[in-house]
Each structure stands twice: as structure tokens, then as C-alpha cells.
Amino acid sequence: MTDWHRTDITAGDVRLATYQYGDTVHSDTAADARPAVVLVHGWPDTHHLWDRIAPRLAEHYRVFAYDTRGFGESDRPNDVPSYRLAGLAQDLFAVISSVTDGGSAHVVAHDWGSVQTWEAVTTPGAETSISSFTSVSGPNLDFLGEWARAQLASPTPRSISRALSQVASSAYTGFFQIPGVSDAFFRTLGTEKLWTEFLHVIEGTPRENVSFAPTLREDMISGLKLYRANIRGKLARPEPRPTSVPVLEVVNDRDIALRPAIYDRTYTHAAKLWRKSSTTGHWLPYTNPDYLATTAIEFIDSIENGTSRAPNTIDRARQLGAPLALTGKLAVITGAGSGIGRETAYALAALGCEVVLADIDTAAADETATECKSMGVLTNVYELDVSKTAAVNEFAENIRTRHGVPDIVVNNAGIGLGGSALDASDDQIDRLIDINLRGVISGSRAFAKQMVARGTGGHIVNLASAAAFTPSRELGLYSASKAGVLMFSESLRAELATHRIGVSAICPGIVNTNITSATEYAGVDDQDAMRRKVTGFYEKRNYTPDKVAREIVAAVVSNKAVVPVTPEAKFGYRVYRFVPWASRIAARQKLTG
Template identity: 45%
Template sequence: MSTGDVRVRRVRGDGVDLAVYEQGDPALPTVLLVHGYPDTHAVWDEVAARLVDRFHVVRYDVRGSGASSRPYGRRRYTFAYLMADLRAVLDAAAPDRKVHLVGHDWGSIQSWEAVRTMPDRFASFTSISGPSLDHVGRWTRGKLRRPTPRNLRRLAGQGLRSWYIGFFQTPLVPEALWRAGIGRPFARALETGEGVAPRPGHPARTLPRDGSAGVGLYRANMAERLLRPRDPSTAVPTQVIVPTRDRFVSPHLVGGLGAHVPDLSLRTIAAGHWVPRSRPDVVARWIAEHIGRVTGAPLAPAQERAVRRARVGADRRPFEGALVVVTGAGSGIGRATALAFAERGAEVVAADVDGAAARRTAELAGLLGPAAHAREVDVSDRAAMEDFAKAVEHDLGVPNVVVNNAGIGMAGSFLDHTEDDWKRVLDVNLWGVVHGSRLFAAQMKARGEGGHIVNTSSAAAFTPSRTLPAYATSKAAVLMLTECLRAELRGDGIGVTAICPGIVNTNITRTSRFVGRSDADQETDRRRASRAYALRGFGPERVAEQIVAAVRRDRAVVPVTPEARLAHLLARVSPAAMRRLARLNLG
């Protein structure tokens, strides 16, 4: 029978009847979407709708769920039965050719078993939030053999995420809870925790029965595979989509996977576990790009770059495949940040008002990582920044990380600051951040894959001073802008961080303007400030390390240097004390 453009039929699996749903032209390449627990085929509705014009899309309700049969007994949910079902669907929907397999959650777990045991049936595989149990077993053993603090933290983190697996081993209780109505709070949790609003088909009306029957998947397979893992290797070209906000599967579980999957691509997205529902555009695009890469189909230049960056090499580094834009990259914190990301595998765009300095940074970054790019741009110039952002997107793609670092210094009393002085400081320090954040955040949001923006503020943002009225005001505005952006963009998976350095030995002291002073006195003040900052001995490389860590951990506000951390604490605990300190004339 037919339901709209979806053709529904029954296929006999191993002792069960499976409900199979097909869309699109059967002459097109076949994509098989396998759902997880406690879902049905309908979890893929949005993704399928975005693939159907290019592919023959096949889905089915796995045994125990939706319109398929519910066998009795734990044994009938083992991998052997699941593989027999999947094979029956393949034989019915695409008997004479390889298919492109996509799995989510338990659909991905069983798909790993499929590409391991019958790789000749698949042209490609995309895994989402469902690791190979064999790999997890080996990963766990590896961490226990080397019980370093980091390994133990990662084990504990996954253990906390997996609490429900132990609970599902208890007899009768999980089934009783599903039948008692925990499906309703489950649906509310999806909406509040992941932004996935209920809609017809998901969660399914059969959820109480699906949840109750599907517990058998955990009881039949988990302990056996985790304690006695097989070799998880497969030669099928594999793409792993890693939602970094997954409450159930740690991103760290992909560690070491490249040793077992020679053709491996990794895609990360700032989203939760049910990413096929929350980010269907991105998931469908990545599936199509992966298939295009494997089959040699023509891809747009931006897609080719994205696919190339996703590939995993034997020595993959933390930011391998990431595109990172750094403004003010010609020297100081900007240059150190560009080099820190390059050293971790990122492709860097070094932007600076000094083109020669930007080119030098790009040359150095290219020695540490992929070929880097230099761009000359004045961040205070709106039109120039718009052209710069468009050029980056057109030539290289949408950045994964943007560091709005460009800034200038200015000191002196408020009454000595002219209107032009204020305009210059605000144009660079504040408007430069506004331009960079606005333009690149719009690109990140439109792409739908998340990202991170870092804005360089200063300890001056929360340290009032009679000698830094314009500079401190500009940096306080950057701090507040960052907090506002973080609140607005979180739902789009875009993190925003304010970095607040204290006294750091950079060339900002040599280029700062000391208002109300003669040219000779200004030079004297610059030399004195430079000597003091040099004696402090805190280099820009240490700030860059904090920036990299803030991106990886999605931190909101990062005071850098001990005096910055102390000032940040004091500003929150005793604003009156900070006001008294502000009266000191440090000029």
C-alpha cells in the first residue's frame, strides 16, 4: 500500500514481520536509515525528506518497535537476529547492489555489526550517536590498563552517561515503568533538553510497547560484547557524526577508532543525542557529501573542502579539519593563537591590518599545520570586514572558530581623551568585535553545524581605572557583548567566550597612545610600560593555550594571569575595594 509518497510493505525477518518504508526512485542509489531506541522509523522523517530527491530512501521498524513484530524472550534480540532482519530488508529493497547505511543510536550500534560481518553489502556507512560495542569494550580496557587521571575522568564521564544501561539489566522494572507512562516525561525531556518538539510520528504512539520490548536489546548484547569484544575493524568507508552535547555517548569514544577503520571521517556538531530531529539539514547534507565522496559524484568546492577536512589520518590532532579565523594575528596574542591552533591541526586564516605581519604569521602557521592564509583587513571598517567574511566563506568555507582579537591600547585621564580618541578605541576594540561576531555568527548559524567565537576582552573590563577610561570601557563592552551573544547563540550550537588577559608581554604597550602627553613623553611612557610588562614575564603563548582550552571546554569567561583572576574575583566579591583601587594613578 502507499501512504503519500511513502511505500509500505511487510518483509519477513528471522521469525518476525518487519514494516519497511520506501521513498524515491528505486533506480537511484539506496540509502538505508536504521533507527535507535526507543524510536521507530519516523525519527528519520525530516532527514528522509531531504534525501528523497537524490536517493532511494529505505527505512524499517526494527523488531520490537513500531509496526514490526515483537518477539518474546531476550535471546531473540541478539545481534544474530538483528543481522538476519537487516539482511532480509536489504534483499527486499536493494537485492543486487550495495547500499549506503546510516544508523542512529541502537540503529548505529547494530549497523557497526553489519559493516563488520557483511561489508560486501555496503558502499558507505554513517554512524550517529551509536558506537561499536566491540570498540567500546576495547576502549574501556585500554583506559583501565593506563589509569591516568585523564583516562579515569573519561571512563567516569561515560559511566555517568550510561547509567540507564545498568538499570535496563534489572528484571521487570523497566518494562513496568514504560507501561506506567514514562513516555510522557520522555517526550517532555526531548523538548526541554534537546529542543525536539513532539510531532506526529515521534515519539510514536507505540512508545510504551516499544520502550518495554526494546530493553531486550540491552540485555541480549551489552554485557556480552563489552566483556568479550570482537575485532571492530571494517573496510567500509565510514563517517562518524559526533554530537558534542550528547547526554548518552561521550565524544571521547571515537578515540582510537581510526586504527580499526582505515577510511574514516569525523564530523562534530554542537547538538544533543537526537540530532536527526534537531539538525536534519546538517545530517542529510553530511550523508549526501559522504556518499558523494565515496562514489566520486561531483561536489561543490565548499563540500569538497568540508569532506577533505573531515578525513581522519593516523596522527589526527585535536583541531584537525577545523578552519580558524584570527584577527589581530600579526603579532602578540593573535599570532600565538594562530600558531597554537595550527599546531593542533587547524587550517588558519591570519588577519591583520598589517598585511606583511599577517603573511609572516601565516608562514609560521603553515610550518606547524596545514597551509595557512593571510588577509589584510581593518576590523574597524564595516565594508572591509563584510568583504573579508564573504571571501573566507567563498574561498575556504564557514569557519569553525573565530577569534576576534584585534585591539589597541590607550591611556590617560578622561578629560584628556578627545572625541577622536574615543572613536578610534571603540572602532577597533568594540566595533571590530561586533563586525567579526555578527558576520561569522550569521555564517555559522546558516550552516547549522555550530562553531565557536572567542572575543578578546581584558582584565580592564572588570578593573576600573582612572588612567584607562576608554580602553576599559571598550573591553567592558566586549565582555557584556560576549555574554549576550552566548545566551542568544547557544541554541544554535555556537559557543562564545570572553578571554580577559591581565598583564601580558605583547607589543600593545609599544603601540598604545598615552593621551595628554607630548610625543617625547609618550615614547618614555611606552618604554616604561614595555619594560614593566616584559619583567612580568607572562607571554602571549600562555594566553593562546587558554584560548584553545576555552574553545574545547566551551568556557564563558576566562581571566588569564593570576592578577586577572584575582581582579575578577574581587570585582564580584567587593566592588567597593575595586573602586578604591581605581583611584590609584598608575600612569
């Protein structure tokens, strides 16, 4: 791109091609008081990796990049020892000193650029040169070696599985260690066309997003020295050092080379650590540059000013101990003032989620919020009537503006309606459908649009019911509303699969919540007596909503499609699928006497 302006610097005996993005060249830095950001690429890229990110960053900061040694227009030492991390870290310090006139800079780095920046930030005194570090798809090799040893020191099925998963993901590095073979491979196949197709097939990277230097083949080959100079020594004899530089780890759950588990011990060495994860792949700067640019801007602003531009997604990403399963995620729960919604809020908060609690009864939601806040997570309460589509759409936009796009949405709000379908009033039917079905559809659509636009996945949970597949003469209308939720969820799951957005339909059976105390019964004269009777039965059954919440969390983590909850729901689901005639016969029985 023509907006990169080159100036060469010298680091030791290596010449480094250094670039500034935009109209201002290095001589003008004294007049530009904006913070400096240095971008560091990995293998087999050059500074062009940042072509789609630099313009966004340049709206707020002075933006620099450089071709690391062995790549692009920088020098290419022939010997392997020249590519050891200690020397690469000194290269970074030299670039920062040059472009800031001896000042400091924020660093955003990817792949081997991140690996060498980790070496730099764990160098004593690094905090005087590096203001913050956004790490993408590149671990500290000493931390990685320590993690691997910990998995094998006290082997369990889980630790062995995690270690083997990472070994399988990193198997290619063994091939890269063989000079003659791997060099010949890339000399033959290291073309821009093939590499573009590789990224497109493996990660879905838009072909138009990639930006390679004319030196791609040479970069691939000389860059192999990074693997030969560092991996075996670091993993065999790890020497982890601490850092006080603020670090944001951007963890890609679908990274083909690096499993998320390898970052679990970073907190033991990084005193100021944040962590954001998403269902993205290794080459995030190419695949979703807007997301990475936004994330980096929010983090840098938070370090510079103590807060970031709204919406603030960084505060919830602060990691104060071992990472929880959902650290840094934002969850929205409707009907959060009681029952399943309340317990789901508790369960998600316990796993590190910031929670947004919505309910028509804000006093009840405030009670839920008190417990969530006691777990140390950010919590906000909103009044919401899910039966009103315009209100749901306005709510979703408010959440996006104030808190960011949710990672998890739980459409839980619902009501009951029993009795004869023939005796129900039109108003009762309208209210039932508006809340139970239309409310779920509205919430799913509003937030799914945001998730698709963001491009980093997400998960939507819709509360259906065992009634969705258990016909009953006394629950026909309620069953219809929940069957609609189930089929809508299954269909939406198919629609959103290409965007890596999961959709789960949760189908509880008889669960002891307060829905029974507010349920109306069409054709029944003594409503209170019927409610007492049904509520008493549910209380005797005593299947508590916290058990449903655990199933909801499991569905999010494992991306389950349909989740029957309670033994009767699981039994009914199988009966309806395999012997539906038995369900039809059972449906004729009168349950309430």
C-alpha cells in the same frame, strides 16, 4: 508520511517492512543511477525517525529505510537470541541487496541502528555492499568493551572518571535487562505523549519534529531484547574487528547515554575515519534534522566524488590518528598576524582545528598560516579591517559560503591608545572604538547569527583587557573600549546560552606583544620615546602571548565566562570586585612618569 512507499522483503525467516522515499518505487531503480542511501533507526523508533531527513537526502540520492526486526511493521521474534547483532547485520545486507539489485549503498544509522551497522561494516567483505557509514549515537559494542577495559587496565584519575561517567550514563541499560519490570514499565508509560515530553525536556527536541509509529508501545517492549541479547556478552568478551568502509562518527557532546570519550579508540579499527562533534544530544535526527542531513550529504558526496558540495566541512573532519580535543572544528581568528592572535591560531591548529586567519596585514597572517599548515590543518588567510562593519559582515558571509559556519570565533584584533582622555583627538577616539569595541560587536553578531541558525552550538572569544576593570588616568579611553567588550561579552553570553553558544571575555594584563610599538599616546610630544619606554617595560615583564593563547583554548574547552590572564590581571579583577575604592585610588597614580 505519505511519501514512504512500502515493499516487504525476507531476511532469513524474518519479514522486514522496507520503504523508499519519494515518487520512484523499487522497480524504477535501474533507471535511476543516483547513489542509494539506506537509513537505519534505533530504539524505540521506526523508519519514521527519518521523516524530516529523507526529503533532504532524496534531492540527491535514492533513499530507503526499513523497520528493523521487532519494530513497526516488521516481524517481532519472541526469543531474545533472534536480536543478536550478527542476525541484525544480515538483515541490513539483505535490505541493501534488495533495494539496489545486488549493489551497494551508503548507510546512515542512529542509536541501535548504528550499533547493528557497526556489526555489518566490520563483517569481512562489507565494503562490497556498504559504500560509507554515517554513525550517530551508536558505538561498536566490541570497541566499547575494549575501551572500557583499557580505562581499567591502567587506572588513572582521568580514566576512572571517564569510565564512571559512561557507567552513570548507561545505568538505564541495567534496568532494561530485567524482563518483567522493564516490560511492565513501558507497557504502562510507553505513550506517544509521554515520550514526546521526555525528549522535549531532556534534549529540547521540538515537539513537532518527532514522528512515531502507532506501534510505539510495542516497539519499546520488543526492542528491549536488543539490550538483553547483546550488551553483556559484547562487553564481557569484546572481539573487535577492523573495517575498511569509510566511517563518519557524528559525536554528540551532550548525549545522555553515550559519553564522547568512548569513541576515542575507533581510529584503531577504522582505516578511513572522519569525526564531527557538536554540543547536541542523543536524538539528533529529531532535534536538528537539517544539520544531520547536511552532514550526511557532505560525507556521502566526498566518498562518491572525492569532494563535497561547498561549503566543505568534511575534509577537516578526517581523523588520521587519536582524536585531538578540537578535531574537525573550524576556528576564525582576527588579528591573527601577530601576538595573541598568532599564538591562538597555533594553539587551535595544534588541537586539530581548521583555521581561518584574518588580519589587515595579510603578509603577517601568511607567516602565521605557514606554521599552521605545518601542523597538517587546513588554513586560509583573509584581509579584514574590523573597524568597517560592512566588511566584517561580508567576511562572515564569505566564510559561511566557502568553509561553513565556524565553531569557534576569536575576536582578537585591537589597538592601544594611551595618555589623557582630554588630549585625545576625535579621530583617535573614533578609531579606537571602531576597532576595539565595534569590531568585536560586529564579529560577534555576524557569526553568532550563523551559529544560532545552524543550531549546534559554538563558542565566541572576545579579547578584552585587565584595563576593563583596572581604571587608570592614562588609559581611560582604552579602558572604556575594553570595559565595553567585557560587558558586551557577559551580556551576549546570557543571550546565547539557550542556543548552547558560549562566550568568553579574555582579560590579559601586561603581555609582551607588538601592540605597544604601534600605540599612540594622546598629549605626548615624543611618541617614539614613549613607545620605547613602554615597550621596554613590557619586554622586561616578558609575559608571552602563547600563555594567553593557552588560556583562550581552556576557556573554549571549559566554556569560561571571564578569564583574567597574568597575575596582575587576576589581582586587579578581585580588587575591583571586592574593594573597588582601592582601584580608584590606584588609578590616580601616573604610570608613565
